Amino acid sequence: MTQRGTLDIVNLKKTFNVNGNTTPVLENINLKVKQGEFVSIIGPSGCGKTTLLRLVIGLENSYEGQILLDGKRINGPGLDRGVVFQDHRLLPWLTVERNVGLGLEGKRNGNGVNKQIVEAHLKLVGLQGFEKVYPAQLSGGMAQRAAIARALVNQPELLLLDEPLGALDALTRMYMQLELEKIWQREADVTMIMITHDVEEAIYLSDKVVIMSSRPGTIKKIIRVELPRPRDRASYDFMKLKEEILEEFQLHAENVFSYAI
Amino acid sequence: MDVNKVVLKLRGLALPLALLAVWWIITKNEWVSAVFLPPPETVAATCVKLLLKGKIFVDLNESITKVAQGFLIGITAGFVLGTAMGLSSTIEKLFGPLFNAVRQVPILGWIPILILIFGLTELAKIIFIALGAFYPMTLNTFDGCRQLKKEYLEVARVFEFNKPRLLWRFILPSALPSILSGIRVSMSEAWMLVIGAEIFFKTRGGLGDMMWEAKSKVQMDIVFITILIIGLIGFILNHVMKILENRLLRWRSSN
Amino acid sequence: MKKVITLILGLVLPVLILIGMEVVARFELTTSQLFVEPKVIFETLVDLIKGDELFINLGISTLRVFIGFVLGAAAGLFFGTVMGISRTFESYVGPIFNALRQVPVLAWIPLFIIWVGIDEGFKITFIAVTAFFPMALNTCEGVKGVSKSHLEVGAVLEINRFKQLSTIIIPASLPAIFTGLRLVLSITWMAVVGAELVASSEGIGYMMYRARQQLQVDTLLVCILAVGLTGYVMNILLEQIEHYFLRWRKVAG
CATH class of the missing domain: 1.20.5 (Single alpha-helices involved in coiled-coils or other helix-helix interfaces)
Structure with a gap:
């Protein structure tokens, strides 16, 4: 019996058909994610990391190999997986409250139960008081928090984040990283997988950083991050790890330090 | 209200007042026969007389009843066909070409054939009005149903929404702006066509008939007043729809 | 496939x-x-195509649309541009323009008949007026919608007022102007049928009116077909012109 929220990817291969030519997008992907782990996937654009995530979400269906959630093969989307997209994708015609409650609509919970769940999650992401507000009135960071709350209301085993902070400005982004860490710590048994191309963000948040390379997309290296939390971005160990990862992308060390100043 | 806005409002009044003055001077000096241009005071007096006599309200009521029936039939049919074509590409391919072909015929061109088939009846007029409301409603609803972005469809899939919930929560709300403007356009179209129907079908009753009769008797003052009333009602209908749109589409504004 | x-x-x-x-x-x-066989309709169609009547009437109507369209659209274009550029002009004229615009076009018919009579002048006036309002409105909105940054480019380059109009304002509002033209085309085409149904002794609207009186359903159907087709062809022609003028909008590749 596998634990709830375990993801097992075995010998995954995915090809796309473009004008009759088959191009491999992902090849020989093997990845194990334990319950409650925070894993980041990082790689250059075009390395297939988004395709990998879409396969786990279930938005792409045909693949070779196995993607197993709790030992069961993934086939199509399901409420056991929550998703946060880069563009928050809140429905503009629903208030924040109803957006967050979207996933509960099918469930006939008793009086006010759904309302309580929604309230609790708004509190979790720090959006109390914004229940009746429409998405167009929210800032980017707030909208993304609402999207995170929406993804969590169904108590998914797995939270999949597709560059969730990619569209935010640098300061909001750092702030949201703190928030995301807090959320992850409070929802201790939810496994989180995040796609990013920000190395610092990956190290700051993850237990494991998966580095991918492109054409075809393969896993180049998996680096464990065992720094104590909350992590200090300026610490020596943090910088060393960052350097190590950047080296994988053949970026020189000087760049790292000039960037850090 | 700041001074600038008051100035702008006052400027807007300048031209109408000047026109009124010119009108008054022309009629005072009888440069133009009162038959073609009755003096402003005569028009005002006739207006009061008409309102007191009350027959105008009977005509008004008749026009509005007719337009309401035609409009409701037209937008309902347009909503159904537009949604069906928007949701199913098979239905679109089936009905689209015929719809587009029929639409090329200017709406007034249908009058003779409607008269031939249905005679000079209320039914003929209502069908005529409904047809006029039907086109813009169908087009706007169809367009609206195609508005939903692929990204949102993915959200629906992630939450495992079934077809009816997808329609209710995603497709119709995203189509709403387009549908509402369809209703507004259909409404002003229907309002124009009810006047047209009363003129072209040459039957008794309604504001259009009142106008036509005034024309035949060369009662210019009544022609003026009916134009004014027809314009005013058109304006009110449009305005009410706009208020409704703003209320229903509050989610679009960022403040 | x-x-x-x-x-x-x-x-x-x-x-x-x-x-x-x-x-x-x-x-x-x-x-x-009232019922006619498809065969009869087809025969009537062939007869009418072979004869002159249909084409003469269609030609007359098209000519009326053309004259009314040109007059009304030109006036609307001019008026709309001035109203879009000058806020002073708009503040004086805008309110009365918007008030008159509320009157459904068909409601002007009786007034024009009394003032202009029922001859050619009436038809042209009516068609031109139906063309004027939507044209002016679209042009005005197009001109107002010209982006500030483009105007700033003009200011930086110190282009004079006239040059600014011809090189920035008009081209930038061209898409809106063409939207107006297409709208106007279909409205004027409707207006000519209306004007001819009310008072005329020639033109496609009159031909339909007569066919109705003589219970010639087949002729009536052929007329409807001809009116629809002509409107469609004119629309396509206008689209071609639009494509030519707006070729800069085309996406590369």
Whole structure:
């Protein structure tokens, strides 16, 4: 019996058909994610990391190999997986409250139960008081928090984040990283997988950083991050790890330090 | 209200007042026969007389009843066909070409054939009005149903929404702006066509008939007043729809 | 293959309607004078195409539309541009323009008949007025919508007022102007039919009016077909012109 929220990817291969030519997008992907782990996937654009995530979400269906959630093969989307997209994708015609409650609509919970769940999650992401507000009135960071709350209301085993902070400005982004860490710590048994191309963000948040390379997309290296939390971005160990990862992308060390100043 | 806005409002009044003055001077000096241009005071007096006599309200009521029936039939049919074509590409391919072909015929061109088939009846007029409301409603609803972005469809899939919930929560709300403007356009179209129907079908009753009769008797003052009333009602209908749109589409504004 | 299926699906309903009419004719399901067999309609169509009547009337109507369209659209274009550029002008004229715009176009007919009579002048005036309002409105909105940054480019380059109009404002509002033109085309085409139904002794609207009085359903249907087709062709012509003028909007590749 596998634990709830375990993801097992075995010998995954995915090809796309473009004008009759088959191009491999992902090849020989093997990845194990334990319950409650925070894993980041990082790689250059075009390395297939988004395709990998879409396969786990279930938005792409045909693949070779196995993607197993709790030992069961993934086939199509399901409420056991929550998703946060880069563009928050809140429905503009629903208030924040109803957006967050979207996933509960099918469930006939008793009086006010759904309302309580929604309230609790708004509190979790720090959006109390914004229940009746429409998405167009929210800032980017707030909208993304609402999207995170929406993804969590169904108590998914797995939270999949597709560059969730990619569209935010640098300061909001750092702030949201703190928030995301807090959320992850409070929802201790939810496994989180995040796609990013920000190395610092990956190290700051993850237990494991998966580095991918492109054409075809393969896993180049998996680096464990065992720094104590909350992590200090300026610490020596943090910088060393960052350097190590950047080296994988053949970026020189000087760049790292000039960037850090 | 700041001074600038008051100035702008006052400027807007300048031209109408000047026109009124010119009108008054022309009629005072009888440069133009009162038959073609009755003096402003005569028009005002006739207006009061008409309102007191009350027959105008009977005509008004008749026009509005007719337009309401035609409009409701037209937008309902347009909503159904537009949604069906928007949701199913098979239905679109089936009905689209015929719809587009029929639409090329200017709406007034249908009058003779409607008269031939249905005679000079209320039914003929209502069908005529409904047809006029039907086109813009169908087009706007169809367009609206195609508005939903692929990204949102993915959200629906992630939450495992079934077809009816997808329609209710995603497709119709995203189509709403387009549908509402369809209703507004259909409404002003229907309002124009009810006047047209009363003129072209040459039957008794309604504001259009009142106008036509005034024309035949060369009662210019009544022609003026009916134009004014027809314009005013058109304006009110449009305005009410706009208020409704703003209320229903509050989610679009960022403040 | 897909295109063929689309074409076939599009033909299903028209063919069904024709078959339905044919069945009614074969089995003599109706004795109504109003019912005509598809065969008769087709024969009338061929007759009318061979003869002059249809084309003369269509030509007259088209000429009326053309004159009214040009006059009304030109006036609307000018008026709309000035109103879009000058806020002072708009503040004086805007309110009365917006008030007059509320009157449904068909409601002007009686007024024009009294003032202008029922001759050619009436038809042209009526068509031009129906063209004027939408044209002015679209142009004005187009001109107002010219982006500030483009105007700033003009200011930085110190282009004079006239140059600014011809090189920035007009080209930038061209898409809105063409939207207006297309709208105006379909409205004027409707207006000519209306004007001819009310008072005329020639033109396609009159031909329809006469066919109705003489219960010639076949002629009436052919007229409807001709009116629709002419409107469609004019629309396509306008689209071609629009494509030519707006070729800078085309996406590369």
